[in-house]
Amino acid sequence: MKELLYLNKYLLKYKWHFLFGILFVVGSNYFGVLIPQEIREALDFVNNEIQKYKGLDPTQKSSEYSILSRVLMTFSLTVVGFALLKGFFMFMMRQTIIVMSRLIEYDLRKDLFHKLLTLDTKFFKINKTGDIMARMSEDISKVRMYLGPALLYGINIVALFTFTIYTMFSVNAELSFYALLPLPFLSISIFLVSKMINKRSTVIQAQLSKLTSISQETYSGIRVVKSYAKEDSFVKYFAEECDDYKEKSLDLARINAYFFPFMIFFISLSTLIVIYVGGLKVEAGTISPGNIAEFIIYVNMLTWPVTSIGWIASLVQQAAASQERLNYLFNQTSEIKEGNPHTNFGNGDIVFENVSFSYPETGIKALDDVSFRIKVGERVAVIGRTASGKSTIAELLLRMYDPDQGRITINGEDIKSFSFEELRSLVGYVPQDVFLFSDTISQNIALGANQNIEASRIAQYAQYAGIRDEINDLDDGFETKIGERGVTLSGGQKQRVSIARALATESKIIILDDSLSAVDPSTEQKILNYLDSELEGKTSIIITHRVTTLDNLDKVLVLEDGKIVENGSPDSLIKDEDGYYFKMVQQLNARYEN
Ligand SMILES: Nc1ncnc2c1ncn2[C@@H]1O[C@H](COP(=O)(O)OP(=O)(O)O)[C@@H](O)[C@H]1O
Ligand SMILES: [Mg+2]
Incomplete structure (x- = not known):
């Protein structure tokens, strides 16, 4: 986990997003917990009214009815009001914390790119390009999942638990204890299931990247494949690997299927306990019927977050592993150190x-x-x-x-x-x-030149390199795009563009x-x-x-x-x-x- 400490400097940079995010999380949970309490009061109120009606004559009844409906309307509006406030704060917490995670993701990627460009040739010989790319894309995304969802829901759980459990215990400690009893088991079993899911996801991920690289290599080498008429054997090979991928995915689907039954089982258990134990207590007169309704809502409010503890834990674990891989890059130093700029070092022998x-x-x-x-x-x-x-x-x-x-x-x-x-x-x-980069020819030549080198100079250097006329013959001339999506130059043409580039540096x-x-x-x-x-x-x-x-x-x-x-x-x-x-x-x- 200590690998993740590296991210603290970014959290510090966006501390206001973070702090306000926490504030909004607390706000949304504060209003969330008020809702069941309103409902409890409404139910108890109705219950009392019904008791009262028994001895009343019809005219009194109808006046009581109008009072009842007015009071109930007030309760409903209050609940709606709280729900709106809760929703507003939830919107704001995503706007701060998730936005923060995106900003940090951007910074991280930018910093890493910059870092890599300072490293020496040896580093790039030892570390494969594909691996570096994976770190830049996937590992940074995993880290973002920690900075965004994992932090957000983590803080949310803490706030929710604090408010809910505090309120529950202040109503009745014993009932709370029984109602919460199944939740740790839910959490543990979900954690175990998520671990199994993760293990399988990793395997699937690896297989997927294998499929990607097989197809990438096949397309890149398409001319060789075709000229040796090897289409069928490539198709067969690919199909086998796809089959493997399918098996692994089905395996994951089976495990995933355990998820909801577990959850429903434990929530139902909690609800049953609340009704049974709560019923006994209502009979004994220690709590009101409204409290039972209130508790059932609490238990349901807690279920999802408890389920997500396992998910959050695995997000954090994955992020730590990814951050370790990123830290490896961030901790690299170039063995080749540069000196200080000289103002004048002549032409030099x-x-x-x-x-x-x-x-x-x-x-x-x-x-x-x-x-x-x-x-x-x-x-x-x-x-x-x-x-x-x-x-x-x-x-x-x-x-x-x-x-x-x-x-x-x-x-x-x-x-x-x-x-x-x-x-x-x-x-x-x-x-x-x-x-040559996938860019225009003139941009490629101008790479090392003065920023505002004139087009005529570029053409001049192309002429020295013996390539000007050939470039002019292309439809877009010097503005022709080359590379993956553009014109393919021959080996000799590339060499000469490259010479023009060197000349343009003057x-x-x-x-x-x-x-x-x-x-x-x-x-x-x-x-x-x-x-x-x-x-x-x-x-x-x-x-x-x-x-x-x-x-x-x-x-x-x-x-x-x-x-x-x-x-x-x-x-x-x-x-x-x-x-x-x-x-x-x-x-x-x-x-x-x-
Ligand atoms: N990047 C490299 N990593 C490891 N060995 C290299 C590398 N570049 C060249 N060599 C080795 O160093 C020797 C000299 O290579 P090089 O300078 O490229 O020769 P030349 O340019 O005369 O063909 C060769 O034996 C080559 O295999
Ligand atoms: Mg050589």
């Missing part, structure tokens, strides 16, 4: 000093004692086979991870001392696996990580020519395993198994006939000759 790095999730040593220097304005190619560590260099430079050993400096200062925003605005990065350092791999060689050459002029004076790091990209370079770094094996100008590297660079160039020439 990039220096790797004896950098080693292993991926924490797999322990794979991706970089091993890597040292190099890139001067301002240089054009550098990083080449090497796949898995040689090329992309890792870019990730470390952007501080997606921090090196295990050694350090990386820009302008002589450790990059750890820069703020993230500063560092990342310094570098325009096109990651190897490009990602950063001083540009890193292209295999960003032209899905582009045909002639387009690639065209783009590189554009980039040549656009990137004049900027530092550019081109990561590639293709040598067509390698014109006009100042420097080439060759990586192998995380180590730098060649480092120098293309002219010097070409002399090493055993070298990787030499072989790549040779292969390229051979291809051109064929």
Whole structure:
């Protein structure tokens, strides 16, 4: 339960909602308890009148009748009045406490989203997206059930019990005791039933999410399913899982069916006791017949809340479990801490000093004692086979991870001392696996740019990236929506939009990580020519395993198994006939000759 304490700061934030909510709950119960008392008085009044009539003659009777009806009318109006007041307060208590729970739900979700965005890459590698999504949606909803209904009905029960039981005992302690006797049993049995219900609901929930993910995956992979003509086996598999779901749901329905019989049994028991014990007491003259009616109403008023104790308890339990899962996220801290903003950190040479790095999730040593220097304005190619560590260099430079050993400096200062925003605005990065958001193309390009970048600039960068004409050919041009509900771009088109995005940041350092791999060689050459002029004076790091990209370079770094094996100008590297660079160039020439 202590997990839920985390929510106190939100309750404090909305303390007025909460306090007024409590006040309204108390108000509604105060008027609720007055109603049976009115009814008791009315009944006793009628009873007395009837006794009186016996000795009266007809004229006296009719005048008594008119008094009786007037008094009864007053009683009825009073009851209606109390009921209206009770209803008004109930409306107000929902308006405060349930509204509060919605506000906190919103805050919680917003805070969690913000928190997650501050976490580092490692966190997102370890925690699956689906799991994080479930926490954002389902767990927060469960917590809201605690903040809303559970708190509301919890407070309601306390208020109702206090008022009702106080009134009952002030009428007659013994009768109250007997009348209330079955209620704890009701509460316990409902609690047990709800526990069984919960256990089954959880299983059903899990099965339901399994069904969801099966269908989601099937639809996502629909082309594979169809091309292998596997529709039938998928249908069969799905049907089996659905069957399982059905069995589990029927099981739950059976348990649910116990709920009402239990309840009715215990209320009837209470009512019987009230009538029997109450009857004896009326005979003995300790209470009035009206008290019996009053008690029956009390017992009925208490039944639902007593039943709901079990429900509330399970809501609180579930919320605590969910909050524990949320607290896990809230307590995460990024191992990568940002530095303070520098006002001036120049263009900066990039220096790797004896950098080693292993991926924490797999322990794979991706970089091993890597040292190099890139001067301002240089054009550098990083080449090497796949898995040689090329992309890792870019990730470390952007501080997606921090090196295990050694350090990386820009302008002589450790990059750890820069703020993230500063560092990342310094570098325009096109990651190897490009990602575009479900938004317009122009929004995607403008992502890292100045807020009010002009459309003409966006078009300009698209041109540098060799994609402008293709975008203009689309029906909505730059305003074309891409992604799930929009146009699907080809791999090469995505890469080029991604390059335009990096250029639009107008950063001083540009890193292209295999960003032209899905582009045909002639387009690639065209783009590189554009980039040549656009990137004049900027530092550019081109990561590639293709040598067509390698014109006009100042420097080439060759990586192998995380180590730098060649480092120098293309002219010097070409002399090493055993070298990787030499072989790549040779292969390229051979291809051109064929
Ligand atoms: N996110 C990651 N988690 C774990 N291991 C990784 C990750 N990214 C890369 N690696 C491993 O690190 C090594 C270097 O990868 P990478 O830098 O991507 O190479 P390249 O870009 O040259 O293909 C590879 O062995 C790869 O499997
Ligand atoms: Mg790579």
